[in-house]
């Protein structure tokens with residue numbers, strides 16, 4: 246196993262880190278204050294401040310744009326749309342870069358590497374027709390539009406993707422969408438023009454062939470963003486999380502990705518690399534939070550000692566250090582498996598990181614908040630927002646429990662098969 250980033254990836258990670266430190270972090274508090282001030286004045290908080298577009302243009306000029314594009318099938322676009330070096334990165338290489346983008350809430354958007362756009366672009370790369378790629382992938386890569394992923398529904402337990410009830414019904418040369426989605430991240434952005442919608446097409450087909458994914462323009466008649474949800478009190482501007490209704494939305498069949506009934510297969514392909522991206526960003530966020538905890542606890546004195554030296558704080562900080570390093574190795578291992586054997590062979594590893602890393606990040610950020618005292622709960626430090634983001638990722642892209650279920654299923658499969666073969670279960674009246 247070799248997790249070392251290539252020289253090119255190491256250079257990109259260094260440059261991304263420098264850009265985050267010198268260009269993004271200094272303006273981030275002002276961006277947050279601007280949103281808060283607009284909210285207080287009752288103004289529209291969704292258009293991002295102009296500095297975001299300025300930073301995007303600068304990142305692009307520096308070749309730090311679309312770095313998520315995968316090696317191999319993303320190469321042609323990497324050459325056209327600004328990626329430094331002109332080819333895409335492997336998952337292992339991009340992991341080193343993603344860690345640096347995770348240090349700031351704004352950074353992924355500045356580098357055009359934010360969820361859900363990256364996952365949607367990967368879907369278009371892998372499964373989009375040339376026409377779909379021209380209509381949606383190219384403007385997304387160019388940063389002219391943004392996108393949302395419309396899977397989760399308020400009415401059904403959506404951790405089981407086969408539960409989705411919204412429909413994508415075939416009607417002659419058309420497909421007609423009906424239903425209600427929520428937690429559609431990205432739907433608040435004024436440039437959000439397209440959603441990847443998952444709907445039921447054929448309830449009589451086998452369980453994993455019933456649903457389709459359809460590209461739906463958000464300006465199509467019958468699509469309405471009903472409201473924007475808060476996550477632990479945060480609207481997460483400028484992307485946001487929409488509740489979206491779709492009423493008799495009629496589109497040509499050519500809007501279906503890869504053909505009817507392929508949604509499960511597409512979701513599988515979409516989420517492998519996306520989970521590595523999420524987890525590596527969380528490593529960066531945990532690392533940043535630990536830095537803040539160390540600075541605060543060594544520079545503030547209580548009961549005659551630096552806070553770091555009180556109670557069990559040194560050990561707690563040391564355990565946070567260990568937990569981040571363990572998680573980084575786990576994520577790099579999953580990225581390396583994706584690179585070497587593909588998603589089919591890396592299912593356990595991808596679910597392992599998705600179950601472990603958001604919880605680790607929550608624990609480290611929680612420690613940092615605690616060591617900051619009351620300040621840690623305020624918006625004077627980025628920790629409260631960081632906690633909300635990490636906590637959300639214990640649910641988004643599947644709750645912890647579902648991922649633990651995948652790990653357990655793969656772990657137990659050979660044992661269960663052996664027990665079944667020896668008739669041990671049957672002799673105890675267990676049917677499974």
Ligand SMILES: Cc1cc2nc3c(=O)[nH]c(=O)nc-3n(C[C@H](O)[C@H](O)[C@H](O)COP(=O)(O)OP(=O)(O)OC[C@H]3O[C@@H](n4cnc5c(N)ncnc54)[C@H](O)[C@@H]3O)c2cc1C
Pocket residue numbers: 361393394395396397398401402403404405427428429430431476486637640641642643644646647650
């Ligand atoms: C900030 C945020 C952003 C999101 N962005 C998007 C997005 O862009 N697009 C999108 O489609 N969705 C998005 N989601 C939704 C997210 O993917 C779902 O909330 C998640 O899949 C769970 O579905 P649910 O909310 O219906 O919970 P349910 O399916 O009702 O599950 C509730 C709980 O039941 C338990 N449970 C479920 N299954 C099992 C199991 N197998 N074993 C044990 N316990 C279990 C778990 O505790 C789980 O949390 C986002 C969510 C958040 C919070």
